[in-house]
Amino acid sequence: MIHSGGLQPEPLVDVVPDYGAYEPLAVERVAARLAAYPEVAARLGGRPEDWQVREVGDGNLNFVYIVEGPAGSVCAKQALPFVRLVGESWPLPLSRSFFEHAALSRQARLAGTVPQILRFDGPQALIVMENLGTHVIWRKALTARERHETAAPILGRFMAETLFRTSDLNLSAAEKKREAALFAGNTALAKITEDLVFTDPYRVHPLNRWTSPELDGTAAKVRGDAEWKLAIQELKWQFLCSAEALVHGDLHTGSVMVSKAGDAEDVRVIDPEFAFYGPMGFDVGALLANLFLSYFAQDGHGPGAEAMKAWLLVQGTRVWDAFAARFSELWRTERRGDAYPASLFEEQGQADASEAALEAFLARLQVDALGFAGAKMARRILGLAHVSDLETIEPPALRAACETRALALARQLVVERRAIATVSAACRRAAILSGADA
Amino acid sequence: MIHSGGLQPEPLVDVVPDYGAYEPLAVERVAARLAAYPEVAARLGGRPEDWQVREVGDGNLNFVYIVEGPAGSVCAKQALPFVRLVGESWPLPLSRSFFEHAALSRQARLAGTVPQILRFDGPQALIVMENLGTHVIWRKALTARERHETAAPILGRFMAETLFRTSDLNLSAAEKKREAALFAGNTALAKITEDLVFTDPYRVHPLNRWTSPELDGTAAKVRGDAEWKLAIQELKWQFLCSAEALVHGDLHTGSVMVSKAGDAEDVRVIDPEFAFYGPMGFDVGALLANLFLSYFAQDGHGPGAEAMKAWLLVQGTRVWDAFAARFSELWRTERRGDAYPASLFEEQGQADASEAALEAFLARLQVDALGFAGAKMARRILGLAHVSDLETIEPPALRAACETRALALARQLVVERRAIATVSAACRRAAILSGADA
Numbered sequence: 001m002i003h004s005g006g007l008q009p010e011p012l013v014d015v016v017p018d019y020g021a022y023e024p025l026a027v028e029r030v031a032a033r034l035a036a037y038p039e040v041a042a043r044l045g046g047r048p049e050d051w052q053v054r055e056v057g058d059g060n061l062n063f064v065y066i067v068e069g070p071a072g073s074v075c076a077k078q079a080l081p082f083v084r085l086v087g088e089s090w091p092l093p094l095s096r097s098f099f100e101h102a103a104l105s106r107q108a109r110l111a112g113t114v115p116q117i118l119r120f121d122g123p124q125a126l127i128v129m130e131n132l133g134t135h136v137i138w139r140k141a142l143t144a145r146e147r148h149e150t151a152a153p154i155l156g157r158f159m160a161e162t163l164f165r166t167s168d169l170n171l172s173a174a175e176k177k178r179e180a181a182l183f184a185g186n187t188a189l190a191k192i193t194e195d196l197v198f199t200d201p202y203r204v205h206p207l208n209r210w211t212s213p214e215l216d217g218t219a220a221k222v223r224g225d226a227e228w229k230l231a232i233q234e235l236k237w238q239f240l241c242s243a244e245a246l247v248h249g250d251l252h253t254g255s256v257m258v259s260k261a262g263d264a265e266d267v268r269v270i271d272p273e274f275a276f277y278g279p280m281g282f283d284v285g286a287l288l289a290n291l292f293l294s295y296f297a298q299d300g301h302g303p304g305a306e307a308m309k310a311w312l313l314v315q316g317t318r319v320w321d322a323f324a325a326r327f328s329e330l331w332r333t334e335r336r337g338d339a340y341p342a343s344l345f346e347e348q349g350q351a352d353a354s355e356a357a358l359e360a361f362l363a364r365l366q367v368d369a370l371g372f373a374g375a376k377m378a379r380r381i382l383g384l385a386h387v388s389d390l391e392t393i394e395p396p397a398l399r400a401a402c403e404t405r406a407l408a409l410a411r412q413l414v415v416e417r418r419a420i421a422t423v424s425a426a427c428r429r430a431a432i433l434s435g436a437d438a
Numbered sequence: 439m440i441h442s443g444g445l446q447p448e449p450l451v452d453v454v455p456d457y458g459a460y461e462p463l464a465v466e467r468v469a470a471r472l473a474a475y476p477e478v479a480a481r482l483g484g485r486p487e488d489w490q491v492r493e494v495g496d497g498n499l500n501f502v503y504i505v506e507g508p509a510g511s512v513c514a515k516q517a518l519p520f521v522r523l524v525g526e527s528w529p530l531p532l533s534r535s536f537f538e539h540a541a542l543s544r545q546a547r548l549a550g551t552v553p554q555i556l557r558f559d560g561p562q563a564l565i566v567m568e569n570l571g572t573h574v575i576w577r578k579a580l581t582a583r584e585r586h587e588t589a590a591p592i593l594g595r596f597m598a599e600t601l602f603r604t605s606d607l608n609l610s611a612a613e614k615k616r617e618a619a620l621f622a623g624n625t626a627l628a629k630i631t632e633d634l635v636f637t638d639p640y641r642v643h644p645l646n647r648w649t650s651p652e653l654d655g656t657a658a659k660v661r662g663d664a665e666w667k668l669a670i671q672e673l674k675w676q677f678l679c680s681a682e683a684l685v686h687g688d689l690h691t692g693s694v695m696v697s698k699a700g701d702a703e704d705v706r707v708i709d710p711e712f713a714f715y716g717p718m719g720f721d722v723g724a725l726l727a728n729l730f731l732s733y734f735a736q737d738g739h740g741p742g743a744e745a746m747k748a749w750l751l752v753q754g755t756r757v758w759d760a761f762a763a764r765f766s767e768l769w770r771t772e773r774r775g776d777a778y779p780a781s782l783f784e785e786q787g788q789a790d791a792s793e794a795a796l797e798a799f800l801a802r803l804q805v806d807a808l809g810f811a812g813a814k815m816a817r818r819i820l821g822l823a824h825v826s827d828l829e830t831i832e833p834p835a836l837r838a839a840c841e842t843r844a845l846a847l848a849r850q851l852v853v854e855r856r857a858i859a860t861v862s863a864a865c866r867r868a869a870i871l872s873g874a875d876a
Contacts, residue, residue, distance in 0.1 A: 224785065
């Protein structure tokens with residue numbers, strides 16, 4: 001029966017805070033602020049005067065402080081009403097902190113693998129988290145050719161759990177729409193992706209940059225490539241319209257932290273301030289894109305690249321395999337939502353139909369992921385924001401050679417995504433383009 | 439530049455009313471209520487005691503009153519906190535009236551072709567509109583074999599204007615997300631479609647009904663048809679996730695009113711209470727589905743069916759042609775949104791790319807429309823809500839024969855939608871199945 005009625009629709013539980021009392025922090029004001037949060041003060045121990053505060057200078061958007069006390073340390077992240085890297089000329093809403101916390105707390109509940117939240121001060125746009133002191137950014141570890149064997153499977157599983165459990169496969173349509181409507185407020189961050197990933201690299205735009213003059217001709221060719229442009233706009237349409245699940249929205253290797261102590265590894269996903277309801281393939285594609293970028297960058301970082309490159313392609317397939325395996329388990333055990341309802345497949349002989357539906361679903365998702373991977377690769381070479389994997393390569397001619405091969409794969413993934421169809425086929429294309437298997 | 443920031447996201451302009459003071463009307467209380475609305479009283483003229491009120495008994499969900507005064511007449515539609523046809527055992531939120539008004543006012547602004555709104559009393563869930571006294575429901579006119587030549591092109595144009603202008607093709611992503619979030623509150627009505635169109639006909643369910651015993655075997659076969667079930671769930675996924683535009687949500691031939699006075703015809707679209715952000719193809723498919731149902735029903739309504747059947751298939755292609763023509767005009771002249779931004783196609787030699795993108799967009803939309811058309815046909819034969827076109831056919835064996843042919847087309851449209859690809863090909867399939875061209 002339907003009976004989902006009642007006089008009033010349920011109100012949203014979460015509401016964007018009022019920022020009337022917002023005050024931006026600075027290094028010298030952090031200790032006093034954190035002292036007001038008992039759970040944070042307890043974690044740090046001692047007195048605020050004893051706490052060491054330093055700003056971590058590597059965020060593009062926000063200020064991040066590491067605070068160390070006698071008993072422990074914390075990480076405090078505060079949004080400013082503008083983009084940190086650019087300044088007040090590029091305003092950005094404080095509400096991104098609210099959405100980051102909303103996403104972080106859902107990810108913690110649904111999949112773990114994120115930093116522990118100690119305190120969220122909504123009106124101050126401030127999140128205080130555990131400090132991952134022994135962790136490093138995965139991107140940097142990859143450039144340094146360090147291998148964390150558990151990262152790929154843990155991230156595949158993380159994506160399966162967050163994406164499945166925030167979708168119509170697990171939630172009722174009403175719950176899912178309420179969540180999607182909440183995150184629809186995070187438009188300013190989505191707009192950054194819409195512009196920087198799906199638009200600017202394909203037109204003349206003052207924010208674009210690339211290795212010049214080496215790639216001048218390539219950039220012009222991309223702007224005149226009608227096939228690429230059309231395929232990118234199909235993907236942008238999905239990004240704008242396809243509210244499948246709560247995606248992290250910025251899941252590159254710089255949003256992953258890894259650590260190793262003896263045999264024990266730890267992996268965490270950070271920085272979900274771009275979170276919104278979008279296509280599931282966007283997160284999977286973002287991660288694959290950055291593994292491919294690291295793959296093509298290896299040739300620029302000295303001899304001995306081949307072994308790391310082979311390892312990186314294996315990680316690409318392991319991400320997908322772990323994702324698909326966990327997604328399939330959830331499909332079989334947690335399909336309680338309005339989509340593909342289990343009750344449709346209960347009659348005799350219909351179990352195969354449910355498995356066939358799963359296969360078709362994953363096949364479509366894999367194609368989406370390949371397309372988004374290509375989109376995310378190209379923007380890192382032709383758009384505003386680049387990656388250190390490639391940026392640190394000298395001389396420019398060597399960097400441009402690596403970038404040219406990466407762009408060739410990016411185009412194939414976007415334009416031929418349906419023909420390539422699988423992550424392992426995409427890895428083979430990467431190997432062919434890099435000459436490794438040629 | 440991006441600069442879409444600011445301290446706070448903009449609030450929603452529209453808010454669902456508080457229904458604390460809500461009072462259901464009855465025929466004897468309508469005049470007193472309407473007397474309180476000056477614009478309504480002026481339209482009716484005279485004194486409330488002079489007004490004739492009658493309830494129009496043909497709505498499934500709401501109470502509709504026609505009120506006639508010395509100077510003119512109005513139509514008053516009030517939602518009740520349950521489904522009118524079933525009673526209090528099936529609750530349904532009053533907020534559907536708010537969403538109906540929100541959709542109606544947007545349609546009026548963007549495309550016209552809807553009744554004039556005289557008064558919206560939000561807390562009373564009451565919309566007072568012009569009375570379309572000389573109009574008839576298009577479905578009934580089609581069964582009576584009356585031909586309104588302007589209906590198909592006007593409806594094609596109406597859909598193009600409402601769908602294009604509420605999408606990311608015309609709105610900024612932020613505006614579109616605000617609208618989508620607003621209509622995401624209309625979940626209870628969407629849930630009716632999710633269950634009755636995409637789910638129940640494909641499983642054993644107490645609300646299902648069909649011409650029995652004639653179609654008992656057919657209904658069982660559909661429930662065991664894995665291919666059909668999978669394709670229907672793909673379409674349901676689009677219905678749940680693909681927030682492309684503000685769709686009417688129930689655009690069948692019973693939601694269209696037509697009139698003819700000499701050579702002058704008038705066409706209006708009514709009852710958008712199912713409105714929500716969904717796939718553009720859903721509205722187009724709903725209209726096509728009901729033209730096809732009328733087509734297959736004609737053989738059950740006495741001799742002389744062939745001419746009307748041929749005319750009906752022509753209307754199907756005219757709906758699509760008018761839609762595609764107007765959509766193409768808007769693509770060329772009103773593409774101001776974040777999707778397929780015009781600025782991408784401004785460089786020399788890129789005009790063809792813009793047209794190629796339009797063709798690909800329409801081709802995909804046409805496939806979606808065919809799939810949704812098939813879904814909407816089958817539910818009218820195997821699900822809860824049927825159509826008078828078929829229901830009035832006697833004896834049941836004749837009705838079942840018509841319904842069997844309609845179901846055969848429904849399955850083709852759902853399962854083979856990508857191969858059929860065009861509305862004119864679908865019309866040819868209909869003709870083959872009905873034996874007209876065999």
